[in-house]
Amino acid sequence: MWWRDAVVYQVYLRSFADSDGDGVGDLDGLRTRLDYLVELGVDGIWLNPCYPSPGADHGYDVADYMDVDTRYGGLPAFDRLLADAHARGLKVFMDLVPNHCSVEHPWFQAALAGDRPARERFIFRPGRGDEPPNNWRSVFGGSAWTRVGDEWYLHSFDPGQPDFNWRNPEVGAYFEDVLRFWFDRGVDGFRIDVVHMLFKHADLPDWPHHPEYNILAQNQPEVHEVLRRWRKLADARERTLVGEIWVPTVGDLALYLRPDELQQAFYFDLLVCPWDASRFRASIDRGLEEIVSTGAVITWTLANHDVHRTVSRFGLVSRTGGPDTRPRGVVDVELGVRRARAAMMLVLALPGSVYLYQGEEAGLPEVMDLPDEARQDPTWFRSGRTEHGRDGCRVPLPWTPTGPSFGFSPSARTWLPQPDWFGAFAIEDQTARPGSTWSLHRDALGMRPGFDGPLEWLPTGRQDVLAFRRGEMICVTVFGDEPYPVEWGTPVLASADVRAGAVAPASSAWFRG
Ligand code: GLC
Secondary structure, three states: OOHHHOOEEEOOOOOOEEEEEEEOOOOHHOOOOHHHHHOOOOOEEEEOOOOOOOOOOOOOOOOOOOOHHHHOOHHHHHHHHHHHHOOOOOOOEEEEOOOOOOOOOOHHHHHHOOOOOOOOOOOOOOEEEEEOOOOOOOOOOEOOEEEEEEEEEEOOOOOOOOOOOOOHHHHHHHHHHHHHHHHHHOOOOOEEEEHHHOOOOOOOOOOOOOOOHHEEEEEEOOOOHHOOOOOOHHHOOOEEEEEEEOOOOOHHHOOOOOOOOOEEEEEEEHHHOOOOOOOOOOOHHHHOOOOOOOOHOOOEEEEOOOOOHHHHHHOOEEEEEOOOOOOOEEEEEHHHHHHHHHHHHHHHOOOEEEEEOOOHOOOOOOOOOOOOHHHHOHHHHHOOOOOOOHHOOOOOOOOOOHHHHHHOOOOOOOOOOOOHHHHHHHHHHHHOOOOOHHHHHHHHHHHHHHHOOOEEEEEOOOEEEEEEEOOEEEEEEEOOOOOOOOOOOEEEEEEHHHHHHEEEOEEEEEOOO
């Protein structure tokens, strides 16, 4: 069960590396950088969706679940990538998007043409006069319904992403075929998009409360039966499923991790935690009590393609708006980098698996000030251009300090503009520099196996300092501004210098002893 303590690197393909100069990352671009990922020391990659898609939500609107978009190199490039990754011992996870497809999917095209059985695969309903069937809101803003003739279809996200009707058995059978197709091709597992949303309340009643969290549109008990079927398919081939699940409590999350359901689900509880020792401690304890105690593992993560980069969340010194996952305001980048390095060391020392988001290993900040005309996230448009959305964490990576597109592409083109300051975070520059954020990640990944066994908190005598032991390794994290005198064993790695026998402010250090 390699995945129980694996470190997986998330590749947002459009922005990782471009091989053909069109300004959009692709599979051959990724393939030529696999050695880089081996050098970093990760166990595998998770690829955001690379299926044919018109791109209403950059691939999360899938037109064909059993093919790869030619813009990324098509199936031949995918097979090359898979072979080369496996030759290097890297696992490859794809992204399964079962809640919705694209309006260009043949099923939805047939539904639009009025075919009744095809409409039954989606959620079509008559309106209430000129009003939609109910008051549900799309996650990206606006109504969750779009009118087609005298009926409306439900889309929990963009109108280009019609929700499937999971109460129709044809939908379940179809996705089992999809899983088999990719498993047979050699894919090691799937990250599964918005697992908690597959089923909606059968009667689709109005949601009378705050639109942000509509429990009628998600987390219905029927979903667990689907996961049990998928788990059987995965187990028969030793494949792994990791869920993206946003539910109100850790207890709710644990239900998806029962022994016959998903092996993994991201632990977003910690991802939304502010830089505060007691909040981190409480979140870690919740996970240990409610997930680890059941025999399941925690899948830690601090960043992904939907949230502000760690540096900018932890470096925020005054907040002006935005949701908790994407707070806006003034960022102290130096402080953010310092804290992000410390947080990464803390998370890598915890029991369980860790997902890193591309660029995190270079301490890359969020691009907060993209020009409005460059923004592409549907959130931006559907919020009436008030909610910036997720483009700022998706800007193509800087590989080199200079040059056109900072080494991302052979051309100067990039699908989102890179800011001038990106070069200062160039990855290749950091790989050659001891002490860089990249080198710290590489060293931490190398030493991480030393943390072994259950976590035991150590008393620190300070509210802003957390320390724990696992086996012979100890992790100390100082959240506050005062150095913390060291009493435990030999320092082996630190996110900032351990000077004069003290762990520095806003840093982590690992000790053996
Ligand atoms: C998930 C994805 C996000 C996407 C949404 C709809 O939350 O991570 O990027 O927009 O689902 O598929």
